Each structure stands twice: as structure tokens, then as C-alpha cells.
């Protein structure tokens with residue numbers, strides 16, 4: 578689940594393998610473009626960590642972050 582800490586909304590994801598992780602990142606990338614809101618993230622093999630905040634608002638968590646987090650969760654639900 579998402580955690581809000583230090584002005585960031587964060588969540589870590591674990592997938593079966595790198596292909597699954599990267600497929601997820603591709604879908605998030607398209608979503609981020611559509612929403613014009615972009616994650617900080619890192620990936621190694623099957624793990625993806627995402628941190629969201631809004632630099633335009635002074636690096637705090639805003640509605641844009643909450644909306645993107647929600648949309649990312651929906652992406653995952655669609656796949657299950």
C-alpha cells in the first residue's frame with residue numbers, strides 16, 4: 578500500500594520477473610504522460626519503487642499524486 582512520509586507518497590512493487598516489472602513501468606509511463614504527472618522511480622530486476630510528490634507545488638504531496646497513485650493501483654487491478 579501507499580505510504581505518505583517526508584512529503585512523498587511511496588509504494589514498492591514486486592513482480593515475477595524483470596519483464597513483468599518493465600511491462601508495468603511501460604503502462605505507468607503512458608499513464609503519467611496522459612496525466613502530465615511523472616513519478617520518481619527505481620527498478621532492479623523484479624522490483625519497482627515509486628515516489629510521488631509535486632515539485633511544481635514545492636515538493637509536497639498534492640491531489641495530483643493521490644490521483645496518480647490511485648490510477649496506478651487500478652492498472653494493477655485490471656491485470657489480476
Ligand SMILES: C[C@H](O)[C@H](O)[C@H]1CNC2=NC(N)=NC(=O)C2=N1
Nearest residue numbers: 613614615616630631632633634
Ligand atoms: C510543466 C509540467 O506540467 C510540469 O513540469 C509537471 C510535469 N510532471 C510533474 N510530475 C511531478 N511528479 N511533479 C510535478 O510537479 C510535475 N510537473
